[in-house]
Amino acid sequence: MSERVTLVTGASRRIGRAIAEACLARGDTVVAHRRDADAEPAPYPRPVIGWSWDLNQPLPALPEAQITDLVLSASMFERGRHWSGIDAAGLEQERDRMRRHLQVNLLAPWELALALQRRRPLRSVVMLLDTYLDRSFPGHAAYQVSRAAGAGLVRALASELAPTRVNAVAPGTVLPSVRDPAERAEQEDAIAARTVLGRIGAPEDVVAAVMYLSDAAYCTGEILRVDGGRFKL
Numbered sequence: 001m002s003e004r005v006t007l008v009t010g011a012s013r014r015i016g017r018a019i020a021e022a023c024l025a026r027g028d029t030v031v032a033h034r035r036d037a038d039a040e041p042a043p044y045p046r047p048v049i050g051w052s053w054d055l056n057q058p059l060p061a062l063p064e065a066q067i068t069d070l071v072l073s074a075s076m077f078e079r080g081r082h083w084s085g086i087d088a089a090g091l092e093q094e095r096d097r098m099r100r101h102l103q104v105n106l107l108a109p110w111e112l113a114l115a116l117q118r119r120r121p122l123r124s125v126v127m128l129l130d131t132y133l134d135r136s137f138p139g140h141a142a143y144q145v146s147r148a149a150g151a152g153l154v155r156a157l158a159s160e161l162a163p164t165r166v167n168a169v170a171p172g173t174v175l176p177s178v179r180d181p182a183e184r185a186e187q188e189d190a191i192a193a194r195t196v197l198g199r200i201g202a203p204e205d206v207v208a209a210v211m212y213l214s215d216a217a218y219c220t221g222e223i224l225r226v227d228g229g230r231f232k233l
């Protein structure tokens with residue numbers, strides 16, 4: 001058993017879950033966050049401490065366990081409208097979309113990290129960002145802005161909370177959210193063709209980077225892209 005008590009946000013499914021399971025395999029005690037208190041995540045390989053918080057709501061009481069490490073995987077992604085020529089109703093919708101992305105992807109992780117740190121200094125914080133954090137595509141602005149701000153947050157926390165180490169992993173496409181199998185295969189082929197390593201990522205690629213940064217004693221303020229060389233071609 002390690003002496004780590006690791007809180008993983010968004011631990012119910014996909015990448016967050018894979019990180020929680022890797023922490024369990026390392027011997028950590030894991031506090032597994034989910035959005036909805038009534039949701040029943042599939043069983044984990046070993047018992048975890050559950051904790052729920054809808055990141056759009058005020059921060060509830062912290063878990064009782066004395067957290068030593070934090071992994072911020074929960075985030076929202078919602079496609080928006082092009083801003084060009086937008087009418088008043090569209091502007092209102094985009095303002096709301098921007099506000100929710102900034103709340104879930106920026107303010108909530110910031111507030112959680114500070115609340116935990118106040119109670120007991122953390123060893124390490126690792127935040128999941130996105131390799132698109134410094135690129136922009138019409139219709140994805142709210143998400144992209146929240147990720148660019150997340151990179152700023154990681155650097156700010158690294159200097160504000162030292163000697164707590166604060167780093168980020170910025171994945172390329174790992175688990176596309178497209179459901180239709182044909183559309184998904186087409187999307188994966190297109191991404192692979194634009195990627196130096198010729199494939200989309202696997203959850204294990206991201207997990208390995210998170211585990212490395214959580215242990216890397218002389219790394220802080222680092223943003224590690226795990227994208228197979230997505231923008232090098």
Ligand SMILES: NC(=O)c1ccc[n+]([C@@H]2O[C@H](COP(=O)([O-])OP(=O)(O)OC[C@H]3O[C@@H](n4cnc5c(N)ncnc54)[C@H](OP(=O)(O)O)[C@@H]3O)[C@@H](O)[C@H]2O)c1
Pocket residue numbers: 009010011012013014015016033034035036039053054055056072073074075076077104128129130131170171172173174175176
């Ligand atoms: N998958 C990829 O290819 C990819 C690529 C680049 C970056 N990333 C980043 O890597 C991380 C994990 O990716 P993923 O694909 O596994 O994420 P995902 O499937 O989109 O899952 C998002 C997680 O965030 C939680 N969440 C979302 N909104 C929330 C809210 N309002 N309150 C509380 N929890 C909320 C969800 O919790 P519940 O399950 O409890 O609803 C879920 O566990 C994310 O930060 C993502 O942006 C992923």
